[in-house]
Amino acid sequence: MEYQNPKLPENNVSKEHPIKEFSTLLIGTLVLVVVVSITLSLAGSWLAGLIPYSAEKKVASLYNVATHSDNERYPKIAAYLQELADKISIAQELPPEMKITVHYMDSPTLNAFATLGGNVFMFRGLLEELPNENTLVTLLGHEIAHVKYRHPIKSFGGGIAVAIAMTTIGSSADTTLLGDAGLLSTLQFSRKMESQSDLEAMHNLQSIYGHLNGGAELFRIFREARGPENESESNKLNQFFSTHPQDEKRINSFNETALNKGWSEAGELTPLPDFFTF
Amino acid sequence: MEQLIFVAVFVTLGYFFGRRAEKKHFKSLIEREEQMNKLPAMASRMPPQDGEYDQFLVSGNVVIANDYFKTFVAGLRNFFGGKISTYESLLDRARREALLRMKEEADKLGAELVFNVKYETSNISGQGSKKPPIIEAHAYGTALKKL
Numbered sequence: 001m002e003y004q005n006p007k008l009p010e011n012n013v014s015k016e017h018p019i020k021e022f023s024t025l026l027i028g029t030l031v032l033v034v035v036v037s038i039t040l041s042l043a044g045s046w047l048a049g050l051i052p053y054s055a056e057k058k059v060a061s062l063y064n065v066a067t068h069s070d071n072e073r074y075p076k077i078a079a080y081l082q083e084l085a086d087k088i089s090i091a092q093e094l095p096p097e098m099k100i101t102v103h104y105m106d107s108p109t110l111n112a113f114a115t116l117g118g119n120v121f122m123f124r125g126l127l128e129e130l131p132n133e134n135t136l137v138t139l140l141g142h143e144i145a146h147v148k149y150r151h152p153i154k155s156f157g158g159g160i161a162v163a164i165a166m167t168t169i170g171s172s173a174d175t176t177l178l179g180d181a182g183l184l185s186t187l188q189f190s191r192k193m194e195s196q197s198d199l200e201a202m203h204n205l206q207s208i209y210g211h212l213n214g215g216a217e218l219f220r221i222f223r224e225a226r227g228p229e230n231e232s233e234s235n236k237l238n239q240f241f242s243t244h245p246q247d248e249k250r251i252n253s254f255n256e257t258a259l260n261k262g263w264s265e266a267g268e269l270t271p272l273p274d275f276f277t278f
Numbered sequence: 279m280e281q282l283i284f285v286a287v288f289v290t291l292g293y294f295f296g297r298r299a300e301k302k303h304f305k306s307l308i309e310r311e312e313q314m315n316k317l318p319a320m321a322s323r324m325p326p327q328d329g330e331y332d333q334f335l336v337s338g339n340v341v342i343a344n345d346y347f348k349t350f351v352a353g354l355r356n357f358f359g360g361k362i363s364t365y366e367s368l369l370d371r372a373r374r375e376a377l378l379r380m381k382e383e384a385d386k387l388g389a390e391l392v393f394n395v396k397y398e399t400s401n402i403s404g405q406g407s408k409k410p411p412i413i414e415a416h417a418y419g420t421a422l423k424k425l
Contacts, residue, residue, distance in 0.1 A: 003318040003326070003391050007311070012370040014363035018293070018351065021363060025354035032357075 048157020060117020069103030134214025145200030211267030296345030338379025
């Protein structure tokens, strides 16, 4: 008998170029991840919006939020901010169980945010930039509107849905989202949420002062802080991905709203109280 | 972001080094297979009946590590299903190299045929999906040397 091992055709390996397979798979995966994340985030945020406020309040009370604020060291400022917040709450017709608690933070950060359980944080860094009470009411009104429209819990719901999916498929998710740090860190609200809150803030200005003067000033402060390079044409992409509508647009939205509703943009500005210095 | 850059660098390096090594290996495999054609290896369990032979167990063994590029593509493929072509070449190379080493061993012993050849493949990278696979291929058979 003859035994031989003839030369065999090279057909055990696919002829497809590996780069082609790589790019097809990579693009497919990215599209899938984006579509799934958006869907989950929307679904999660919708579901979270159905959670009653009393339940949200219970969850928020698990974290001792007050220990993070400097209200005790600055009782006058805290009381003043709280008084304004209560006034705005009435103007916004918040339901009685939606009690806003303002926390003053003695920190140079140029920020303010609203989180679960009606907790609103105001940072010294931003407050010392505010020229008058009208601008302060715009800021507080904006943050309180986030609470009114349940933006913190919706944003949490969306984030948690995505995080759970990520953990399930095995990639590491930001688990701090569910921890103590998550509650106190700035939540990312969508651009739609921000615009909705801006509009609510304008309503507050109109109902408390009878005009919108001083409101747009808030976004001029942000624009200045961001620096001129952000307003340049080359940064279009950055603006597209940023969740806050561009500062210029927000300033203009005050003009537009004033025009549409027939509200005045001029009017006397209310000064801040004397003790409101830092 | 930093992590993304690391992955991109590893994937690129893996692609170029892995591809270079693979091309070189395939070239060498084809050359050596041609040389070793003089010593056929058969899967048949029935030894030739035409004479008397000395018998030895011969074996060839090879371990091949996967590169980062292949692992990455395979990871993506796991998501969608389908053939993982980047692993096909890896296993093809491992089996052929193992068979060649077995034949070379038989050749040194002066054998003229290896029969009842079998293959074993195992993953020796250990447990854990995060680790890049390291493949061991083992070919063994009975070498026959004419008395």
